[in-house]
Amino acid sequence: MTSESLIADRMELRDFMNTVAQAPSSALLLDYDGTLAPFSSDRQNALPYPGEAPILHENMLSGRTRVVVVSGRNAYEVLFLLRIDPLPEVWGSHGLQRLLPDGSCHMPHVDTAVSEGLAEAGRWLAEQGLQRSTEFKPGAVALHWRGTRNSRALDLRDDVVRAWTLIAHRANLSLLDFDGGIEIRMPDLDKGDAVRTILQEMRPDIPVAYLGDDTTDERAFRALGDHGLSILVRPEWRRTCAQLWLKPPGEVLDFLVQWRTACSASKADNGRYRDE
Secondary structure (H helix, E strand, O other), X not given: OOHHHHHHHHHHHHHHHHHHHHOOOEEEEEOOEOOOEOOOOOHHHOOOOOOHHHHHHHHHHOOOEEEEEEOOOOHHHHHHHHXXXXXXXXXXXXXXXXXXXXOOEEOOOOOHHHHHHHHHHHHHHHHOOOHHHEEXXXXXXXEEOOOOOHHHHHHHHHHHHHHHHHHHHHHOOEEEEEOOEEEEEOOOOOHHHXXXXXXXXXXXXXXXXXXXXXXXXXXXXXXXXXXXXXXXXXXXXOOOOOOEEEOOOHHHHHHHHHHHHHHXXXXXXXXXOOOO
């Protein structure tokens, strides 16, 4: 990216924060792994980057920001790892599972053929000795290969696709690639559907931002379109539908702090946002 584009990005971000400061409410949508937390081989201990959970919590407590985490994980895992109260809304399994702050959880109906297909996909992975890299979650089974050398990962993906394609065809399932793995899943909903649902529930003039790093987040970026600000979160740039690019963790933490400042500015500075 050129210096001119970086200046334009900063100006676009400042203009957006001004809309947050002037609006009575806003929505902050974020992916978890790779965005709020670093990738970890120990998925059950992938805690948020230092400082991010408290700032996210402060944004929720402002009473002016609807915080939603949209993750490939089981939604309950996200809540366990974030450890903030009150609880945010979480869409898990790439949009299949919706866990609301009141504790209610919503999922599409899983019929017998789908359940049997997912079980068969899991058994196939076990037969290949891949249990430790397997994740079972609502409406899906995922295989993770992050940390595996690239040539081995490509061979593994080819083997999985050949086996799972037959299962998917019989059970009306679909395959979804994500950064560092692949999953077989119900085809009903994805991250883009989650964003569209959230947008439908809000007034069209409410400022919305979506932050994500994964290829699956591209569906969310496209669903958001010009209704809000889409932000790619990655250490290195890649082609994307997102409007801006932030490097984790420092630039993401700074973004969350700016959001908090914008919410405070609405009362202290007559709706004018000022950098801290």
